[in-house]
Amino acid sequence: MKKLTCVVLGYGNRGERYSEYATVQSDELEVVGVIDPNPVRKDAAKSQFSLSEDMLFNNLEEFFNKDVQCDFVINSTMDELHYETTMALLDKGYNILLEKPVTSNAKELLDIKNKAEEKGLKVVVCHVLRYTPFYSSIKNIIDSGKIGKVVSLQLNEHVWYGHFVNAYVRGKWNNEDACGSGLLLAKCCHDTDLICWLNNITEPVAVSSFGSKAFFTEENAPKxxxxxxxxxxxxxxxxxxxxxxxxxxxxxxxxxxxxxxxxxxxxxxxxxxxxxxxxxxECVFKTDMNIVDRQCVSVNFKNGSIATLNMIGGTSAAGRHIHVICEFGEIVGYVEQNKVIVRIFDKENIGVNEETVDFSAKVDLTKEDNSMGGHYGGDYYIMRDLVRFLNGEPTSSSTTVISDSISGHMVVYCAEKARKTSTVVFVDEFEKEVIA
Ligand SMILES: NC(=O)c1ccc[n+]([C@@H]2O[C@H](COP(=O)([O-])OP(=O)(O)OC[C@H]3O[C@@H](n4cnc5c(N)ncnc54)[C@H](O)[C@@H]3O)[C@@H](O)[C@H]2O)c1
Structure with missing residues (x-):
């Protein structure tokens, strides 16, 4: 397998995480440059990867002027920069590992997909949860067919109060106008992606949603x-x-x-x-937060299967729970526990067989051996798969190009429209409106 080279655009929290792969698997990946206007972040990258001064760039223009050759660019800028930077990188012929959310609206999402296809380039979206041993195993069980087709997907996402306050109440994702993403897009495009990817033998046709900001409000501020x-x-x-x-x-x-x-x-x-x-x-009840602190979403699929997602911000503990009900069995688990319970109907004895599958060892491996255990191992496994994918080698079913990220994002855009207009939004009508 060829050792790949990459440049990091936006060497912040996420950029640092992904590029760590070049340190822990130095035989597979090398970071050859960084683009970031923040001198502290450029210095950090410089010393981490022993970069020369001429491979540190303040912006894309400087980078393009140097005509750097590399196998891909990690685009880990903040949400509001994804569209213009990704389109510019595609124009210049770079493959991209792009942070989620791809962008804040359907038109730009389709622009990126179309541009990548037109140029014959690969854009892989950082749906890190897909790559976790937990969710990828659920996908494998579903795809094996042994419990039949999906009937219902029930997902819950509880955002722990320490994370919620720092990211969404006081933090940089607290205002949709400033960062471009509402809470569902910023936090749960992972979950809507999982809903669509786990059930990608069919496609979402209609979406409804309710939600509001009803706790972190001025009325709830202490007297x-x-x-x-x-x-x-x-x-x-x-x-x-x-x-x-x-x-x-x-x-x-x-x-x-x-x-x-x-x-x-x-x-x-x-x-x-x-x-x-x-x-x-600032007082958490008086910030300029203009996003919801709770939201539910329902999805109807073309083949009659259904999905629900409940997102609550500010809970006592983080909890991503999934319960997949299929025709001949069920899969249940919390990603935080790294194990699932699989129940399969026993036709012969008219009963149910239950098995617990534990993935802790696979996740521990990513923590102990290389410290890239973030996102339950997803941060490590996405990089591992990406290097193989760009080398033309077989990968897991988690890795796809951007065309398989469209449905999950469309569900978010439709849900936001449904919530704001108190209607049911039909995906094909929504897409037609966007293209028109
Ligand atoms: N996959 C996930 O689970 C996950 C988790 C958290 C965040 N994210 C997403 O990752 C992205 C980055 O988030 P973060 O927390 O790392 O942000 P960050 O603020 O830590 O990093 C962004 C970096 O971009 C740099 N930057 C700013 N303007 C730039 C420009 N014009 N060109 C190049 N660099 C520029 C900043 O200086 C900063 O170093 C966001 O889109 C966020 O939503 C994804």
Missing amino acids: GSAKRCHECTVENCMFNAKKFEIEKDFCPMYTWGKIQKPLEDITYEEKVEFLKTSSYG
């Missing part, structure tokens, strides 16, 4: 609370910024990312000052 925590006199508030952000420090990469320093060099005093002016120091 007498201030807009900013450092000016607030309310005692025992669970979201007090000094305690929540500095003492607990649940998501340091998110909270302190805008301070232009390596995380380990940021002092306590700098953090206190930062909280006085940034959204991370």
Whole structure:
């Protein structure tokens, strides 16, 4: 297998994660350049991959001027930059590993797909959950046919309060106008992708959805609370910024990312000052968050199968639960537990046989051997598959080009329309409107 080369566009949290593969599997991948306007991030990449100065770029224009040859570009910029950067990279002939969500609207999604096809280039979307031992095994069981066709997919996504507050209440995904993504797109395009990918013998035809922001609202703010925590006199508030952000420090990469320093060099005093002016120091009930904190989605498929997704933000623990009901059996599990229960009808004895399948060993492998165990092993396995895919070698059924990412994103766009207009949205009509 040929060793591949890549350039990272946007060396932030995600860019760093994926490119770590070049460190742990240095025989398979080499990072040859980085494009990022942030000098701290460029320095981090430079020392991690021993890059020369002339392979550090501030923007795509500089990169294109140098005419760098590489096997693919990792596009791990923030959501609102995906469209223009991906289209520009495709124009210049690069294959791309593209972070999800692909883009915030259906027209741009189809533009990217069409451009990739027209140019004969590969765009692989970072649906990291597909690559986890947990979900890929569920897919294999379904595809084997031994429990029949899917009847119903029931998915729940509970977003833990530490993550929810830091990413979606005070964090960089809290405002759809600024980042381009609502909560369903930012957090659950993984889940809508799973719904469509696990059931891709058919296609979604209609979508409905309900949801709102009903907890992190001004009406729920404690009596007498201030807009900013450092000016607030309310005692025992669970979201007090000094305690929540500095003492607990649940998501340091998110909270302190805008301070232009390596995380380990940021002092306590700098953090206190930062909280006085940034959204991370705001009362969680008074931020400019304009996305939902709960949402449910129902999907009807062409072959009569159905799916539901419930997303709740701010729960006591993270929990992605799935219950797949098929004609002759069921699969149930929490991805956090890395195991599924498989129940198969026993026709002969008119009963049910139950088996538990444990994937912990496969996920532990990614943690212990190479520290890329994020997303339950998905961060490691997506890179492993991608290198094989671009080498023309066989991969798992998780790896597909962008055409197989369309349905999952379309379900999000239709669900958002359904929620905002209180209607049922038919996917083909929605697509026709977009193309018109
Ligand atoms: N696959 C997943 O499960 C998953 C998880 C979290 C985030 N994401 C997605 O990953 C993407 C990146 O998120 P993140 O948390 O790593 O963000 P980040 O802010 O940590 O990283 C983005 C990087 O892009 C750089 N940047 C800004 N403007 C740029 C430009 N014009 N050209 C090049 N670089 C530029 C920034 O300096 C920063 O280093 C987002 O789209 C996010 O939604 C995906």
